[in-house]
Amino acid sequence: MATATTSRPAGSQQTRAPARGTKGPPLAQRAGAYAGLLLLTVLFVSPLVFMVTTSFKTNFEAAQPTWIPKEPTTEGYSFIFNATQTPVLRWFLNSLLAAAGQTLLILLTASMAAYALARMEFVGKRLLTALIIATIFIPPIVLLIPNYVIVAELGWLDSLTAVIVPGAAGAFGVFFLRQFFVSLPTELEEAARLDGANRFQIFYKVILPLSKPALATLALLSFLTNWNDFLWPLYVLFSPERLTLQPGLSTLQSAFATDYATIMVGGVIASVPVLILFVVAQRFIIEGVSRSGLKG
Amino acid sequence: MTSTDLGGRAAPPAAGPGAGQLRRGRGRLGAAGGRGGGGIVPYLFLAPYLLLFGLFVLAPSVYVIWISLHDWDFLLPGKPFVGLQNYLNLFKSGTVTSEPFWQAMTATGKFVLYSVPLLVAVPLAVAVMLNQRFPGRNFFRAAYFAPYVLGVAVVGILWRFLLDPNIGLVNHMLDRIGITTDIPWTTQTPWVWAALVGPTVWWTLGFNAVIYLAGLQDIPRELYEAAKVDGASRWQQFRNVTLPGLRPVLVFVVTITILASANVFGQPYLITQGRPGRETRSAIMLIGQEGLRDFRMGNAAAMSFLLTLALMLISVANFLLFRERKER
Numbered sequence: 001m002a003t004a005t006t007s008r009p010a011g012s013q014q015t016r017a018p019a020r021g022t023k024g025p026p027l028a029q030r031a032g033a034y035a036g037l038l039l040l041t042v043l044f045v046s047p048l049v050f051m052v053t054t055s056f057k058t059n060f061e062a063a064q065p066t067w068i069p070k071e072p073t074t075e076g077y078s079f080i081f082n083a084t085q086t087p088v089l090r091w092f093l094n095s096l097l098a099a100a101g102q103t104l105l106i107l108l109t110a111s112m113a114a115y116a117l118a119r120m121e122f123v124g125k126r127l128l129t130a131l132i133i134a135t136i137f138i139p140p141i142v143l144l145i146p147n148y149v150i151v152a153e154l155g156w157l158d159s160l161t162a163v164i165v166p167g168a169a170g171a172f173g174v175f176f177l178r179q180f181f182v183s184l185p186t187e188l189e190e191a192a193r194l195d196g197a198n199r200f201q202i203f204y205k206v207i208l209p210l211s212k213p214a215l216a217t218l219a220l221l222s223f224l225t226n227w228n229d230f231l232w233p234l235y236v237l238f239s240p241e242r243l244t245l246q247p248g249l250s251t252l253q254s255a256f257a258t259d260y261a262t263i264m265v266g267g268v269i270a271s272v273p274v275l276i277l278f279v280v281a282q283r284f285i286i287e288g289v290s291r292s293g294l295k296g
Numbered sequence: 297m298t299s300t301d302l303g304g305r306a307a308p309p310a311a312g313p314g315a316g317q318l319r320r321g322r323g324r325l326g327a328a329g330g331r332g333g334g335g336i337v338p339y340l341f342l343a344p345y346l347l348l349f350g351l352f353v354l355a356p357s358v359y360v361i362w363i364s365l366h367d368w369d370f371l372l373p374g375k376p377f378v379g380l381q382n383y384l385n386l387f388k389s390g391t392v393t394s395e396p397f398w399q400a401m402t403a404t405g406k407f408v409l410y411s412v413p414l415l416v417a418v419p420l421a422v423a424v425m426l427n428q429r430f431p432g433r434n435f436f437r438a439a440y441f442a443p444y445v446l447g448v449a450v451v452g453i454l455w456r457f458l459l460d461p462n463i464g465l466v467n468h469m470l471d472r473i474g475i476t477t478d479i480p481w482t483t484q485t486p487w488v489w490a491a492l493v494g495p496t497v498w499w500t501l502g503f504n505a506v507i508y509l510a511g512l513q514d515i516p517r518e519l520y521e522a523a524k525v526d527g528a529s530r531w532q533q534f535r536n537v538t539l540p541g542l543r544p545v546l547v548f549v550v551t552i553t554i555l556a557s558a559n560v561f562g563q564p565y566l567i568t569q570g571r572p573g574r575e576t577r578s579a580i581m582l583i584g585q586e587g588l589r590d591f592r593m594g595n596a597a598a599m600s601f602l603l604t605l606a607l608m609l610i611s612v613a614n615f616l617l618f619r620e621r622k623e624r
Contacts, residue, residue, distance in 0.1 A: 030430075033425065036425070037425065037432075037436050040436075040440065041439045041440070043498075044439050044440050044442065044498065044501075044502075047443075047454060047455075048442070048443070050465060051454050054457070062463075064463075065465050065469070105348075109344040109345040109348060110345060112344060112345065113341060113344070113345035113346070115341055116339075116341035116342045120337065120338040121338075122339065125338075131354075132349065137608070137611060138353075138604070139555065139559065139603070139604050140559075141559060141580055141600050141603060141604060142356075142357065142360055142601060142603075142604040143352070143353065143356045143357065143360070144583065144584070144588070144600060145360060145363060145583070145587045145588070145593050145596050145597045145600055146356035146357075146359035146360045146363060148587070148588055148593075149363065149370070149593065150351065150355065152370075166348075166351075166352040169348035169349050169351065171349070171353070224445060228446065228447030228448065228450075229447070230447055230448050230449045230561070231562070231584070234584075235584060235588040235589075245449075246447045246448075246449040246450075249449040249452070249453050249566075250449060250452075250453075250565070253452075253453050253566060258460070258463070260457045260463075263453055263457065264453075264454070266453070267453050267454055270446075270447060270450050271446055271450050274446060274447075275442065275445065275446075277445070278438075278441075278445045286437070286438075286441055286506050289444075289503060289506055289507075290506040290509065290510040291510070
């Protein structure tokens with residue numbers, strides 16, 4: 001969609017700058033603005049840098065405000081990879097499985113449902129659409145206690161299933177994709193139908209390929225959301241080897257108190273995948289978020 | 297110059313944040329569905345999602361009320377029906393649950409009060425700066441947005457470290473500029489509130505800024521040109537062009553920010569651990585503790601239902617305010 005280009009500074013259409021008069025702002029003013037922006041950048045990026053450098057310190061040196069470790073060491077990493085009570089590598093794997101699993105589940109179920117809601121007629125359609133969209137506004141906290149009981153009844157407590165399946169029921173994906181499907185032109189579908197394709201074939205061969213950007217955005221947002229989820233896995237997972245990274249960080253904090261180098265190793269491992277995703281797919285993520293602030 | 301410029305203008309179908317979203321695209325709904333619809337096919341497409349939706353969204357939305365009407369201890373076989381007693385206890389002073397509940401609600405309210413103005417105003421300033429055309433603009437946008445892709449647990453443990461009263465970087469830096477008293481960020485009021493609000497601003501500023509940016513780009517450039525011709529200063533342009541044009545987005549941002557702040561959990565859980573005493577224990581922290589650690593789920597369900605009611609009232613109030621202003 002056209003939104004994909006909104007962040008490009010190309011073309012005169014983009015120039016909304018009030019400052020761009022006939023002369024442009026004075027040099028001093030521009031330098032001041034840059035200084036402000038840079039200061040803010042330092043403020044935003046330096047905590048992350050400090051987390052990374054601290055993870056390469058000894059716990060003793062972590063108590064000192066050095067930006068570059070005097071004796072860089074990877075002992076924090078090797079220690080924590082081998083700790084039986086805090087198996088961070090295992091948590092990493094669990095997080096990866098959970099986030100990937102939930103993302104696939106969302107893509108599959110939400111795209112099918114969204115297609116039906118966008119393009120088919122059936123009894124109760126309006127009611128169902130309204131119901132699904134209305135639940136976007138239900139604060140998730142109200143589902144915490146009953147879903148815990150339901151997941152316990154299903155025998156899913158302390159298993160990855162508990163952090164994969166219930167979270168895929170959210171209405172956001174359906175809402176997001178329905179919005180996109182509705183905006184697609186119908187001609188291709190009509191043509192496919194005239195060629196004798198049935199609904200499933202049209203969905204699979206026409207709609208899904210046309211929707212790659214929307215599916216990619218939804219996949220990214222779903223992955224990030226699940227990877228970063230803290231509250232739910234904190235309560236439904238409890239065995240050390242079953243945890244995902246985010247609740248694992250809480251475990252690290254209580255286990256190692258002020259051994260901050262060790263704790264920051266966990267922080268780095270939980271951050272690196274999402275930061276890489278962000279760098280690679282920055283445009284998709286930022287525009288996905290700005291287009292659908294609902295996710296917050 | 298009216299706010300309708302934003303909603304109605306040629307925004308691409310899936311673009312544009314905020315309340316406008318829901319309305320868009322309804323007209324064409326089902327345009328291709330006339331034929332080939334009906335029968336069992338639509339339900340086959342819907343079935344997998346509806347199974348999830350029914351089990352983990354619809355059922356629990358009702359189940360929570362049912363649980364809240366019982367003395368529901370997860371670990372005990374008997375779960376006697378108690379009617380509205382769990383709710384009444386929350387409103388009666390001197391009961392086991394009322395004091396912690398209102399303390400947690402107060403803490404939550406304070407966090408909303410301290411964080412929302414900053415989270416609304418600061419990102420707006422940043423977005424206005426970023427809305428100008430200059431080299432490196434996308435770099436800055438990415439830098440400010442980056443913390444938002446981290447989980448709250450990372451934010452929590454990282455700032456617990458940076459704000460550590462004895463060895464944290466923040467106190468070290470303050471020491472360097474002459475403030476030699478170690479500030480008890482994580483243990484004493486009022487510092488604890490700064491220790492919760494500051495990291496939250498760091499974490500989510502980029503999110504709100506990006507939403508503002510999308511809204512700013514929908515304000516027609518001609519309005520600024522016209523204002524400039526009339527001799528408006530930059531402040532006047534902001535006051536008379538930017539703010540009115542941005543109002544729907546502003547209302548949207550205020551609403552979601554209030555909701556997000558009222559749902560605060562990870563920051564107090566990891567940074568202050570509710571200290572001092574229970575001063576910073578948020579409503580969700582209490583609900584988690586009461587329901588999923590102490591397993592008194594009837595109480596916790598009643599608490600979460602009340603909290604939800606409060607949150608929905610806030611959203612509805614905001615929405616009505618927005619609607620009314622916009623129509624006039």
